[in-house]
Amino acid sequence: MSSDLSSLQAQLMGTFFEESFEGLERLETGLLRLEEGAEPGVIDDIFRAAHSIKGAAGTFGFGGVTEFAHDLETLLDQIRGGARVATGELTALMLEAVDILRRVLQRHRDGGDPALPEVAVVRVRLQASVKATVAGEGTAAPPLPVAPGPSAAPATPAGWVIRFAPHLDLLESGNEPWRLMRELEQLGKFQVEADLTRLPALELLEPTKCYLSWQIRVEGATTRAQVEDVFSWVADDCDLSIAALGDDAPLGDGTALRDGAALGDGAALGDGVAPPREQAAAASAALVTAPARVAPAAEQAARQRRDEGDGALASLRVGVDKIDFLMNMVGELVITQSMLGELDDDGPIDERRLGRLRAGLSQLARNSRALQESVMRLRSMPVGVVFNRFPRLVHDLSRQLGKRVELQVTGQATELDKTILEKLGDPIVHLVRNSLDHGLETAEERRAAGKPEVGTLSLTAAHRGGDIVIEVRDDGRGLDLERILKKARQRCLVGAEQVLSEAETTNLIFAPGFSTAEAVTDLSGRGVGMDVVGRNVKALGGKIVVQSVRGQGTTVSLRLPLTLAIIDGQLVQVGDRPYVVPLLSIVESVQIDPVRVRRLVGQWDVYRLRDQLVPIVDLGRLLGVTTARAATAAGLLMIVESDGQHLGLLVDELEGQQQVVVKSLEANFGRVPGLAGATILGDGNVSFILDIPGLAKLAKQQGGAERMVGPAAAAPPVTPLEATV
Amino acid sequence: MSEQTPGATDSKSTSNEQLLTFIVNGEEYGVDILRVQEIRGWSNPMPIPNTPSYVKGVINIRGDIVPIADLRERLGLAHRDYGATTAVVVLRVMQGARQRIMGVVVDAMSDVTNVPVADIKPPPDFGEAAGAALAKGIATLAEKMVTILDVDRIFLLPSAAVDAAA
Numbered sequence: 034m035s036s037d038l039s040s041l042q043a044q045l046m047g048t049f050f051e052e053s054f055e056g057l058e059r060l061e062t063g064l065l066r067l068e069e070g071a072e073p074g075v076i077d078d079i080f081r082a083a084h085s086i087k088g089a090a091g092t093f094g095f096g097g098v099t100e101f102a103h104d105l106e107t108l109l110d111q112i113r114g115g116a117r118v119a120t121g122e123l124t125a126l127m128l129e130a131v132d133i134l135r136r137v138l139q140r141h142r143d144g145g146d147p148a149l150p151e152v153a154v155v156r157v158r159l160q161a162s163v164k165a166t167v168a169g170e171g172t173a174a175p176p177l178p179v180a181p182g183p184s185a186a187p188a189t190p191a192g193w194v195i196r197f198a199p200h201l202d203l204l205e206s207g208n209e210p211w212r213l214m215r216e217l218e219q220l221g222k223f224q225v226e227a228d229l230t231r232l233p234a235l236e237l238l239e240p241t242k243c244y245l246s247w248q249i250r251v252e253g254a255t256t257r258a259q260v261e262d263v264f265s266w267v268a269d270d271c272d273l274s275i276a277a278l279g280d281d282a283p284l285g286d287g288t289a290l291r292d293g294a295a296l297g298d299g300a301a302l303g304d305g306v307a308p309p310r311e312q313a314a315a316a317s318a319a320l321v322t323a324p325a326r327v328a329p330a331a332e333q334a335a336r337q338r339r340d341e342g343d344g345a346l347a348s349l350r351v352g353v354d355k356i357d358f359l360m361n362m363v364g365e366l367v368i369t370q371s372m373l374g375e376l377d378d379d380g381p382i383d384e385r386r387l388g389r390l391r392a393g394l395s396q397l398a399r400n401s402r403a404l405q406e407s408v409m410r411l412r413s414m415p416v417g418v419v420f421n422r423f424p425r426l427v428h429d430l431s432r433q434l435g436k437r438v439e440l441q442v443t444g445q446a447t448e449l450d451k452t453i454l455e456k457l458g459d460p461i462v463h464l465v466r467n468s469l470d471h472g473l474e475t476a477e478e479r480r481a482a483g484k485p486e487v488g489t490l491s492l493t494a495a496h497r498g499g500d501i502v503i504e505v506r507d508d509g510r511g512l513d514l515e516r517i518l519k520k521a522r523q524r525c526l527v528g529a530e531q532v533l534s535e536a537e538t539t540n541l542i543f544a545p546g547f548s549t550a551e552a553v554t555d556l557s558g559r560g561v562g563m564d565v566v567g568r569n570v571k572a573l574g575g576k577i578v579v580q581s582v583r584g585q586g587t588t589v590s591l592r593l594p595l596t597l598a599i600i601d602g603q604l605v606q607v608g609d610r611p612y613v614v615p616l617l618s619i620v621e622s623v624q625i626d627p628v629r630v631r632r633l634v635g636q637w638d639v640y641r642l643r644d645q646l647v648p649i650v651d652l653g654r655l656l657g658v659t660t661a662r663a664a665t666a667a668g669l670l671m672i673v674e675s676d677g678q679h680l681g682l683l684v685d686e687l688e689g690q691q692q693v694v695v696k697s698l699e700a701n702f703g704r705v706p707g708l709a710g711a712t713i714l715g716d717g718n719v720s721f722i723l724d725i726p727g728l729a730k731l732a733k734q735q736g737g738a739e740r741m742v743g744p745a746a747a748a749p750p751v752t753p754l755e756a757t758v
Numbered sequence: 759m760s761e762q763t764p765g766a767t768d769s770k771s772t773s774n775e776q777l778l779t780f781i782v783n784g785e786e787y788g789v790d791i792l793r794v795q796e797i798r799g800w801s802n803p804m805p806i807p808n809t810p811s812y813v814k815g816v817i818n819i820r821g822d823i824v825p826i827a828d829l830r831e832r833l834g835l836a837h838r839d840y841g842a843t844t845a846v847v848v849l850r851v852m853q854g855a856r857q858r859i860m861g862v863v864v865d866a867m868s869d870v871t872n873v874p875v876a877d878i879k880p881p882p883d884f885g886e887a888a889g890a891a892l893a894k895g896i897a898t899l900a901e902k903m904v905t906i907l908d909v910d911r912i913f914l915l916p917s918a919a920v921d922a923a924a
Contacts, residue, residue, distance in 0.1 A: 610804065656807035698806075701858040702816065702825040705806055711816060711823040719804040719818050 049089050050142045056082040057135050058421060061128065065424045067112075068124045076113045083109055086134065095141055098134065101152060104159040105130050111163065126162060128425070130155055192221060192253055192278035193260050198228075198246035199271040205241060205565060207463040208267045212470075214249065216263045216433075221253020241565075250278065262433060349451065351411055359411070362404045369396045409596060410448065416494040416503065417445030419458050423465060423492060430469050437476050437487045438469060444494035449501050450596040453573050457503070457593070460566040464505040464589050465490065467563075472509030472587050482584065484508065500575075501595055506588040512581040514538045539579045543567040573597070574617055598695055602712070602722065604688035605671065608658035612684075613693050613712055613722045620672040620679060622687060640670055640681050647672060647681040650732045652723075655707065675725045682728070691715075695722060707731045774872040777897070779904055780847060780864040783835050788897065788904045791870060793850050795859060800844040813913075814863065819848065826861040827913060833892070838865070849909045860913055871904070873897040878906065 063079035087102035105127060111117050133155050140147040195217070199210060217223060228246045238244070251260065260275055267273075373393040376386055420442050431438040449457075473488035480486055493504040514535060521527040521541045533541075542563045570577045575593035594600070602613035629641040630649070638649040649670065653659065670681040693712040698705055698721075709724035777788035796819075803815030803826050812831035816823050826846060831837055843866035851858045881893035894908040 658805070658807070696821075696823045698816070698823060701823060701860060702806070705808070707807060711804075713818045713821065713823075717818055719816050719823060721804065721806075 046093065046142075049093055050138060053086050053089060053138055054135065056086045057131055057138075060131050061425055062421065064119075064124050064127055064131070065428055067119045068121060068428075076109065076119075080106065080109045080113055090138075095138075095147070097147055097152065098137055098141070101130070101134060101137070101156055101159075104156055104163065105134075107163050108159060123162065126155070126158055130159060193251050193255060193257070194276045194278050195249040195251065195260060195264075196246070196274045196276075197249060197264070197271060198273070199243045199267065201242040201244070203243045203267060203270045206267075206270055206459065207466050207565075208270060210243065210245070210247065213263055213267065214247075217249055217251050217260070220255045220259060220263075221251050223252075224250040246272075252278065265429065265433075349412075349414075355407065355410055359404075359407050362400065362407055366397075366400045366404065369393060369400055373397070409450075409598070412451050412596070412598070413448040414451050414454055415445055416447045416449055416454065416501075419454055419461060420445050420492055420494070422458075422462075426462070426465060427469065427490060430466065434469060435475060436469065436473055438473055439487050439489050441489060441491040442493075443491070447494040447496060447501060449494075449593070450598070452597055453593055456569060456573055457591070460569045460591070461492075461503065461505065463563075463566050465492070468505060468507040468509065468587065472507040472511075474510055478510075482510075496595075497592075500592050503591045503593070504588055506586065508586040511583040511585055511587050512539060512542070512579070513583065514581075517541050539581060542579065543577070574600070574615075599692050600695060600722070601690065602693045603671075603690050604714075604720070605652075605682075605684040606686035606688060607652045607656060607684050610658055611688065611714065611718075611720045612652070612656070613720055614671065614673065614682070615709070615722065615725070616690060618673045618675065618725045620674050622669055622671045625668055625670050625683075642672065642679075642681075645679065647679050648732075649681045649683055650728060651683045652728075653683070653685075655728060655731060655735070673725050675729045678729070680725070680729055680732075682723075693720075693722065773875045775875055775878065775897075775906075777871050777873055777904065777906065778847070779868040779871060780845065781866045781868050782829050782833065782864050783838075786868055786902055786904045787829075787864070788871070788873075788906050789847070789849065789909050790906075793909050795848040795850055797867060798846045798848060798861070800840045800846060800863065817846075817861070819859070819861075822859060824848065824859050824861055825913070826863060828863045829912070830863070830865070832862075832912060843867075849912075851913060852910050853913070858913075862912055871899065873899065873904070881905070 059082045060079055063075050063082065066075050067079065083102055083106045087099050087106055090098035090102060108123075108127065112119050112123075117123070133149065133151055137147050137149055137152060139145075140149070197210070197213070199208075203210070214223075214225060226248045228248065229244075231244045231246065232238070233244065257275060257277075264271070264273055373390070376390055376393070380386065423442065424440055427438055427440045468490055473490065474482065474484075476486040479488060489508045491504070491506045493502075493506070495502055518527065518533065518538050518541070521538075521544070522529055526541060526544050527533060543566075544564065567577055570591050570593070573593055574597065575591055578590045578592070579587065580590070581587040601616040603616050603619055604611050605614055606612075623642065625640070631639050631641060631646070639646040640649050641647075647670075668683045668685060669687060671684055671687070673680050673682055693714075695710045696712055698708060698711050705721075707724055707728045709722045709727070711719055711721055714720050776791045778791045778794050779786050779788040781787075798819075801817055803817045805815040806813060806825070812828050814826045814828050816825050818824075828837070840863070844863060845867050846861040846863055847867075848859060848861045851860050877899070878895040878897045881896055892907050892911050893905050895906045897904045897906055
């Protein structure tokens, strides 16, 4: 086969997957709206989405997908035809089906084995549901699935043995193993054993990683779905196996016994967890899924991660209107060019021609500005892309938590740079989960507090000034400041006598370490990952503000720049070269008073600024630029902040502030320590944008801060130019 | 192959390599012309901190930030002040799977020549001499010798170049 043909096919497949995933998203949104009792148009839309996935999958020969989608479609058709009503249970089943379709498609895309064991289970339920209608059973939801396959399972086993091995980064996505345990505990008699084998030596231990894994035994009349539900939010972040636990009841024949034992080995169920009699007992329901899941789990997880990475960057869908606008702008530009071109003959420059030249130039300026803006708009995407996943999350999570929550989303159309948007998803998920989990109360609590039973969670995005502001607001119980303060005192984050303002106390939730360990109270859970959220937002050049009124709710606002491609910069002169310092990191600039320069331990030069000692970094030395500056006193000290620490940059002169377009140095050269990138100034010359945290690190590597009194020490070391690949 | 050079029967000698040649320290060097993006006059670049001295800095070429290396210094020769004939050859360089645009400073431009592939000899082994690793081959023409440079290696440090060769 020629490579052209296969590349064409790959391209078509890519489109197919992209569209199918979009279709699934539409399906999901539609189903959720259906449950809320939406208008009749919705069901048609859902139906169409399911139908096109079915059709396209058939074209590419994904038979499994087609059949599955067909069953889903049949069910939808019944709803559309009015043969049945979409009950909550039915919607839940269909949502589950959507999840499975998504996973199967993902596997197809990555060349994995699309034969997921769950497919059969859900398909059986779908078909049962379809038949239920045909048999005239009305709107009754289908019975819980009886697992198909060789061993007919007992309807409900005596309990479950769960092996739960989170991936190292589980905590970063805001999930807490203990919370899962707590939920499991409610399902029945509960016994848990931690596996410490992955735990590294203390000096290698990273506190943000989850090294533990657990074996959990839950006894009691619990369905598999209930157990799976508990883990539904972490399914992608852990290796999970769920095996049925036998009981003395003679539920298994010989086959089951043998299988059960095999499973015991395969899933590495420890003796400590399952007493012998259970261990030997049947695990028939588990046969359907567990063995198949254990082995490829890691592989699947790795692949999933890759999906998210690649898929996010692979392509960009741009609205036709934006392209049209761009075409228009280019058209205008051509007209302007020809208008200016007419002036380019040998005729004398007279008053009339000068006037036309001026008009043409101002038109050119207007055109290029509009062109720049519209190109920037190509990179931006509506916030809705991120917001869309929340109805489902809120729906599932509130159900799981037994809370009634109404989600209000506004400003989905607000546009934001794609790179920022991609990095914003996780922090917002964090905040929403926090609100649901800790902010909003249960219906009873709310009634007792005299609030409407249904809690409100609102997600808002809006442009404000040159920034975009995203708010996550709930009308829950608010932050308990006293408790936060108490906790912080316990952890020695705050001195016992120190008095903090409300805002300062609120900000404690961002303190790293506030979130860790024995964060068992409901409230302190809010600290989980807030540290990470804060850091992520800062890394994007944004700010985060928390406002909370006790008993009335909490609002978290993220303020972010519209783009990372343009930043506000302060031009400084070092030697005869201009450099750009990001305005965000500048605290103040002072004229140096030589009296205040101190040498600390013969190593560090520090500057006494009010009650603070600020290390001095000689930019000229650090950047290898010779300056004509005779004495320290002639220089200026620009105080900048890096990771909460202040640093004084010694510069020769301050120049203007201006917006600069960030250009990559890495594209043609490589990373240079201390430089965040390059930019082109108005005169066409190149200047560098300083990377303040990088400079701080560089200064430390060069033996503390710079020495600036006395003869120059050793020349700055030459960092080898990286042969970057 | 319909338009063969008269007299050329060997298929090897019909394939030519077209070289852009320039002068550094009186010697003639050449690069594959297909790798050349453009030739510019010398303009003062913005120096990059903490880099080897042969990296002169970066310049702005129509919005791209392009690093410039001094070929004299890269070859271990003494620096010479830039003058009227000094030129910057802007090259498309492959580093790993990535294409980069980089410029080299040369004393003067020379010519564009067709060299039959058969006339290109591998470079003699200069051992560790500076710049030896940069030579890809030596073309002997009737009246002169041209050292053909491996453009992908000009920007690598000697140690890195050895790594790449190993």
